[in-house]
């Protein structure tokens with residue numbers, strides 16, 4: 001008996017050394033096939049908790065997460081500016097030889113119009129191989145993946161070189177009162193301070209049943225909206241006036257709306273288009289390569305402007321008129337007219353200089369540019385040569401041989417902005433979907449759904465990447 005147990009101990013010891021010496025082998029310590037029911041259960045449970053904002057009620061999701069974590073021996077803390085909209089932090093301690101890693105997901109979802117939904121938006125119904133429901137793509141897959149990562153790190157008893165901090169944050173989708181990331185960064189930054197962060201903001205592309213590309217979010221544009229305001233003299237609609245505010249505003253909106261702002265590539269977008277060209281069929285590849293050459297970029301931009309506006313937006317600070325306000329009656333010349341421009345700036349844009357440039361494009365002193373207070377800070381792109389990025393890239397290639405890994409700049413905004421602005425390089429990951437699913441059944445839609453088969457690889461990807469940067473080798 002003794003000999004047997006000794007030899008078993010030796011075998012375990014040898015195995016441990018083998019595992020320690022081979023990062024990839026870490027993943028074999030979790031039988032993901034076996035974890036599937038638990039993964040699916042957490043995912044569906046979290047969708048069933050209605051955290052649509054407003055009002056959010058994210059504390060209900062926090063209660064669920066706290067119980068799950070604490071049942072598994074992981075201590076938690078909650079931080080709430082508003083008791084109904086709490087944030088939860090859980091920390092697995094490392095030996096401190098490396099700085100912490102922050103993994104975070106938001107618990108809130110956007111509201112639903114129930115009558116537009118084909119299925120109960122909070123039913124987490126499994127149908128045709130999909131899990132349907134609000135939050136099934138944004139952001140409960142990531143929340144589930146990071147929760148499972150914590151649970152498995154704890155269960156495997158992995159020795160950590162760094163703390164792994166889990167943050168379930170409220171108010172990402174709409175946060176006029178700053179209950180989520182703004183509150184955590186402003187009041188409890190030491191609880192989440194880390195060398196790197198991983199959260200939503202990436203994804204993967206399925207073509208013909210295969211993952212052909214993995215997007216890792218490394219940068220995002222900055223909303224830098226303005227109002228164009230024109231004041232003129234009011235009067236009777238039967239008497240034309242040259243200072244009519246509507247005429248001046250109309251001219252300005254047309255000029256800025258059709259203005260081709262300067263194209264500028266960054267490390268992220270240059271790499272993105274280079275790699276996209278490498279994986280694309282010849283005609284598309286030629287177009288992406290043309291963007292990289294100033295002599296041919298113009299024509300390629302024309303094509304994208306017409307046919308691929310999202311990628312066109314990745315090339316530049318974009319200016320999009322979104323609202324008009326003027327007039328009280330058909331026979332009254334209004335004394336004021338205004339337009340809202342949704343400007344999305346490249347991460348390194350000099351905003352005041354950009355507004356000056358826009359003023360010259362408008363070329364009409366009657367039109368005043370009034371910046372709208374920003375809701376997020378300017379944030380630098382996260383580097384592509386960090387341990388975290390390289391690990392996200394390597395594990396993606398291991399899990400999906402032959403796939404292309406694309407660093408991606410989001411044209412939208414996320415809570416990574418606040419973290420990057422505080423000096424934490426932050427990276428976005430996400431589940432795999434076909435073009436059809438991400439375009440027609442994606443985030444914020446009335447038919448939001450996730451292929452069940454995309455959930456499990458996301459969980460494994462999160463666990464493996466976190467393990468490789470945090471578990472002691």
Ligand SMILES: [Zn+2]
Pocket residue numbers: 106138139172200
């Ligand atoms: Zn989201």
